[in-house]
Amino acid sequence: MRVLRRTLGTLLVLGAAVSCTAAHGDDAKPGGRRPAALAPYDRLLPAPASARAEGAGYAFGAGTVIRTGAGSGEEVRQVGELLAEQLRGSSGLPLPVVDGQEGDGIRLLLDEGAQELGAEGYRLRTTASGVTLTARTPAGLFRGGQTLRQLVPVRGTGDVPGGTVTDAPRFAYRGAMVDVARHFFPVEQVKRYVDQLAQYKINTLHVHLTDDQGWRIAIDSWPRLAEYGGAGEVGGGPGGHWTKEEYRDLVEYAARRYVDVVPEIDMPGHTNAAQASYAELNCDGKARERYTGVKVGFSSLCVGSERTYEFVDQVLGEIAELTPGKYLHIGGDEAHATPADDYADFMDRAQAVVARHGKTVVAWHQLAQGRPAPGAVIQYWGHDRGPAAEKAAVVAAAKAGHPLILSPADRAYLDMKYDTTTKPGLTWAGYVPVERSYSWDPGNHLAGAPESAVLGVEAPLWTETISERGDWELMAFPRVLGLAELGWSPAGALDWTSYRERLAAQGPRLDAQEINYHRAPDVPWS
Structure with a gap:
């Protein structure tokens, strides 16, 4: 599961070369050959x-x-x-x-x-x-x-x-997403990620707060969502949740670094934690068992019940009040257990709730096959082998004026394994080595969608297989730096041969910050 236009100026890389300390020895580059040091202005990332x-x-x-x-x-x-x-x-x-x-x-x-x-x-x-x-x-x-x-x-x-x-940036929206629902992470870890992202000019943090396995934010009007629905995670761990004060603290911390937080409450599917917490959210009136697996598409709110829409209004209202940014993400993906007509009706009403609370809707690209509200932002997570009908619906929405956030799973998903040796991660979208994650242009990636419709890019990190900081950072770094450049730099500056050298020059900086990163073999780490 789950891009300010600017003309390229001439990039001159004059100036004295600065020597780099070899952080990982002669084996940092295939064949043991150290790369030539780059001049200071040639090292900048994003370009x-x-x-x-x-x-x-x-x-x-x-x-x-x-x-x-x-x-x-x-x-x-x-x-x-x-x-x-x-x-x-x-x-x-x-x-x-x-x-x-x-x-x-x-x-x-x-x-x-x-x-x-x-x-x-x-x-x-x-x-x-x-x-x-x-x-x-x-x-x-x-x-x-x-x-x-x-x-x-x-x-x-x-x-x-x-x-x-x-x-100046090419695209206004340059994001990363963290999933704290599959495995719970405390706010302090997310703050660390905010600092890591902001130094590479990422300006949005999308937080996936709810899913089948856990509900991670306190809601006053529905307290069992966090108290009961938050007490679990993939694999049966203890889970956890954030208080409203902790969430506000994260939002304020990010804002001081000019990073906007976009909260996501996924619906009408990916809702088992909520359905386990409150029987009334189920059409049969029976609470579901808490879920610790990783399969998707089996859960659905009772879309024919007015109580469901009271729930949606109250939950989204509290989240909107906590969040000063303009966007509120309502998920909408993989709702396989919700009939298509019911899905469209539900999303109509959920989008109206978001508007009533003064926010702009963001939803995964399945919304494009329903009825996206005027101005709704579509987040595309498809991949090269994805269904043609889904891509056609997204292109049609873009041509109709809906902004797009591009997160192609076989390029931007940070939970995909780098290669066969990667221990954490998944492979359903294929392996995503560092070069593949960088080597695409958001402006023309989705054939038929005008570049003017591309709001930006986002790199999601799903946590089905990630439960500790070391694995989080290993999967995110260095690929998230490439996504940062794709969002910021002029199209004419996007070049793998140049990028790999500049990425290698970031190695000592990542080391100094004690960031655990993948030493991709095709990057000449300095």
């Missing part, structure tokens, strides 16, 4: 729209100050404080944040007149006197700060190379 190395660099060190500019506002100062925290992590430097632009250092400049940079774009210019980050919005300053992190030496002080980066 920027335009980069030019020129002039003297800036000595990043003990005297460096982050300057936010007098009168720039509290939000810009918060961006500066977070950037200081992130840079301290690798350098141990004091990095005080002060008001005023006068003097050397790292300067954050908010220029609301810089319309060409859009909502998330930025300009980064480095000279001997410092680094100046300019953006139209605080979000743009944050994105530029993440680029600066890649230009600062991984461990400690050193020169930030002279030059200019002018950058």
Whole structure:
């Protein structure tokens, strides 16, 4: 189960080469040959729209100050404080944040007149006197700060190379999804993932909160959903759930990193945890047994009962109140136990509930074969061998004006095994090595769907076989970095030969952050 247009600028990769420490020895590259070190602006990931190395660099060190500019506002100062925290992590430097632009250092400049940079774009210019980050919005300053992190030496002080980066995303939506329903994960692990994603300019975290195996969010009006329906997981573990306070904390944490949280309450299928918690959600009035397996498509809410729609309204209302972002995901996939006509009627009413609570619907691509409401976003998870009728319905919806999020399972699903040696993961969509996960263009992937309809990309991580952080990170990294580039970088910059070298240069950074990642054999890890 389960892409701001920008013209490509000329990517110049001048500048001095910077040596890299070999993290994994001579065997990091087939044949034992170490790759040539890349020039600093050639290492950036995602690839920027335009980069030019020129002039003297800036000595990043003990005297460096982050300057936010007098009168720039509290939000810009918060961006500066977070950037200081992130840079301290690798350098141990004091990095005080002060008001005023006068003097050397790292300067954050908010220029609301810089319309060409859009909502998330930025300009980064480095000279001997410092680094100046300019953006139209605080979000743009944050994105530029993440680029600066890649230009600062991984461990400690050193020169930030002279030059200019002018950058903005290709697609507005760049997401990753985490499934905490199949196996439960605490909020702290999801926060760690938010930090890992945000540094590569991913701006959306889709959280799959409910499924047959578990209900992971407290709902005041239906308390047994979390108390009983959350007390289990795949394989029979104890499960768990988040309180509303924990969910709010995650949403606020992500927002400070300019990552929007999109919650998903899956319906009318994938609902066994709810049906086990409340007998009244079943047409026969009998509560279901809790479920710890991995098969799908057997559960369905009682779509002919008005009590079901009271449930939908109250649950989605509470989730909408907790979530400041514009989107609310209602699933809608693999509802095999719901007759087609009933499915269409149910989704009509569920979409109306979402609208009533002030949100925009997102649903899996099966909604396209029903009646998607005006403006509803369709998330496509099909694959090369998928049914032609499903693809045709998605293309028709795109042509009718529905935005698309692309998550093709044989490219973007992070729970698919890399190869035969991968221990966790599944293979129903085939093996997805790092090159395959990167080597597609969201703008033309779905034949017949106009690129203008593509809102963005998303990399889902389903957890049927994933129950611990090490396996989570192994399956996500490094493939999620490729998806980040597909969402951000200009189409003309998407090139596997270049990407694999830039990905390899991220190895020491991933190591320094203690991220467990797959050492793909066709990537020349440095």
